[in-house]
Amino acid sequence: MEKIRKQFPVLRNSIYVNTPVFGPLYDDLIDWKQERDLDFLLKASGMRNQTLETISDTRTTVANFFDCKRENVALLNNFSTGLNMLLEGLEKSEKVLLLENDYPSVDWPFASRGFEMFYAKIDENLEQHIKHVIQNENISILALSVVQWQNGIMIDLGFLKDLKKEFPNLLIIADGTQFLGITNFSFENSGIDVLGGSAYKWLLAGYGSGLMLFKDEVKERCNLRTTGFNAANASPEKKNEIRFARRFEPGHLACINFGSLKFSLDFLERIGKGNIEAQNQKLSKKAKLEFTNLGLLQDEVVARKTHSTIFNIKGDDVLFQHLLENDIICAQRGGGIRIGFHFYNTENDLDTILNILKSVL
Numbered sequence: 001m002e003k004i005r006k007q008f009p010v011l012r013n014s015i016y017v018n019t020p021v022f023g024p025l026y027d028d029l030i031d032w033k034q035e036r037d038l039d040f041l042l043k044a045s046g047m048r049n050q051t052l053e054t055i056s057d058t059r060t061t062v063a064n065f066f067d068c069k070r071e072n073v074a075l076l077n078n079f080s081t082g083l084n085m086l087l088e089g090l091e092k093s094e095k096v097l098l099l100e101n102d103y104p105s106v107d108w109p110f111a112s113r114g115f116e117m118f119y120a121k122i123d124e125n126l127e128q129h130i131k132h133v134i135q136n137e138n139i140s141i142l143a144l145s146v147v148q149w150q151n152g153i154m155i156d157l158g159f160l161k162d163l164k165k166e167f168p169n170l171l172i173i174a175d176g177t178q179f180l181g182i183t184n185f186s187f188e189n190s191g192i193d194v195l196g197g198s199a200y201k202w203l204l205a206g207y208g209s210g211l212m213l214f215k216d217e218v219k220e221r222c223n224l225r226t227t228g229f230n231a232a233n234a235s236p237e238k239k240n241e242i243r244f245a246r247r248f249e250p251g252h253l254a255c256i257n258f259g260s261l262k263f264s265l266d267f268l269e270r271i272g273k274g275n276i277e278a279q280n281q282k283l284s285k286k287a288k289l290e291f292t293n294l295g296l297l298q299d300e301v302v303a304r305k306t307h308s309t310i311f312n313i314k315g316d317d318v319l320f321q322h323l324l325e326n327d328i329i330c331a332q333r334g335g336g337i338r339i340g341f342h343f344y345n346t347e348n349d350l351d352t353i354l355n356i357l358k359s360v361l
Helices: 027-066 079-087 104-111 126-137 157-166 244-248 255-271 273-293 299-303 317-325 347-360
Strands: 073-076 095-099 116-120 141-145 171-175 194-198 210-214 310-313 331-333 336-340
Touching: 027 073, 027 210, 027 255, 073 079, 073 244, 079 104, 079 171, 079 194, 079 210, 079 244, 095 104, 095 126, 104 141, 116 126, 126 141, 126 157, 157 171, 210 244, 255 273, 273 299, 273 310, 273 347, 317 336, 317 347
Parallel strands: 095 116, 095 141, 141 171, 171 194
Antiparallel strands: 073 210, 194 210, 310 336, 331 336
């Protein structure tokens, strides 16, 4: 793992626990991007075929990495764009269940279109709240973040799978931006119907690339009108044969951005999704225990059995500045200080943070 850590320049002079804001870039990816930029500089339009090949290869890599049918993979700039496009194809009579204080880009697109909306409280009984509202309000769409952006509470994926079995007509839409990349995940074996995510955080791909994955049933539920020349592979005769996922790609896609996504997925694959999951779980368990002992976590976080790698610890501006002065790169969110561990973090990183906290508490 130390060899992998050397790939990330930001780790050389700081403890970086700010992946929930931005996944750090690494040497091999920057080298690849610079080589591609030089190719475009020297060859210009001569790179067209390679561009198309890169996009196609990226789609295949995404499908394999997340266990999704290739034809059900859409490549897009970010999650927010994809969700807004999706909602244009849904009937406004749908009754939608959202979570209180979820990421605004999950909530606002529904609100701006006038859907009838209900909310479930995010606490230690989150799953029970969701099921209660669905049973009592005849909910047809559940939309939520897999991992909450402010405090790291993670929905029970087993619960979503059981929920889908009990309510097969329920459309489950999930934002995986704070989730994809932290664990070994199979989309086909999940209860989620639509899973999107921006790739600049835990997938380490940099800005400008994202993805959406679909189950086959979504195509019958959503009547998309989005179209464009790129969606038809620049073939006028295919205007009326555009498959569902390609309707999210009406225009040209940035080759280097999506090539970066493929490069990073290959990078994570070489490290091993199982190894990444194991390291993240180890860090999460120890951090939750230690932060709990220091009285720094919300009661609802402490009460839940499992947690993600994101924590929001109690702390004011003074503590935040103290952490920054000690080269702990983190962020202020939700009235506290948000810390997020990824596989390149170590127990020594956590111990250093704990020692700093103990010195001022």
